[in-house]
Amino acid sequence: MKPRAFVPEKLDVAVFAREDGSLEGEWPAVTLQRLADSAAPEAPASGWPALRWSLRGEIRQPKGGKAQTWLHLRCHAEVALTCQRCLKPVTEALDIDRWIRFVESEAEAEALDADSEDDVLALPRHLDARELIEDELLLALPLVPRHETCPEPLAHVDDDEEADAELERPNPFAALAALKKSGGSA
Template identity: 35%
Template sequence: MSQQIVIDSKDFAREGRVLEGSLDLTDFPRVADQLLAREGQLVYRLEGSVDAQRKPLLRLLVSGVLPLECQRCLERVDHELEVDSLLELINDEADLAEDDLEDDSRDFIVADKSLDVVALIEDEVILALPAVPQHEDCSLPEGGQGKAKVSPFSVLAALKKTP
């Protein structure tokens, strides 16, 4: 059963509150199809603050191990997940200037009086998933090793010999 943790994001940030805990991988239904198994937990810490310009910020730290499938050998590969996201709260996406959108060093989310923290964590986990999970050093499966390689043209050679 999925947990639900809801905060008022602006109040949380302005008051400098901290929320931490752990969540089971089963709490993330949108990540489920990427996982080889659903056992395990992710540890999170959400910190609220304001910057020098009094803009509300949320810093999200998430760590854990995700059991993924290696795309080379199709075996399990344990992916060490380390997320550290600094999110600036904005009132509306329309408030963002073109320069803000082009600045890759900052991330923005719309402030919400009922922000679903589990959904936020899941979003950040999805963004942190590797495009192609694989072991650091693995080889392709050894299908057909030891068998002599048969040329597809050997049939033509046999036809050429018959009168």
């Protein structure tokens, strides 16, 4: 019997796991639109290396329990984000290595997810693995991307320069005080 061909954008997770299926591939980062939108303006996603991914399904049979459907997701991507210190592009490597358990209903997923360290999702009829991988990559993005050491020294304003600038700036309340003293007539 010929092995079944699985398509990542329309994956039947239950069958994939039952048949110990595995898939792997590469996608241009620009094809993951939400991830590409996070790119630094000077380093668009079209210049990023292709992201590599793999999926493997399996059925686990715990003692005294019912069979469990699992999906192992691995992904590697390199993205260029804007450093929040120097505002230049900073390359970040994102590595995902996650097991996801699938259960019959949203309620069961919610109950198990609260008590478990594992990721638990409701079993969909067809899973878009591309969307799942993009979600996982977005969750792996650093909250504040920055270089360990910025490539250019940061602009530094001396306290004296800052104080001088304050003195030169007119106080907006001084004009109001003058109006009050003159009786409010302009």
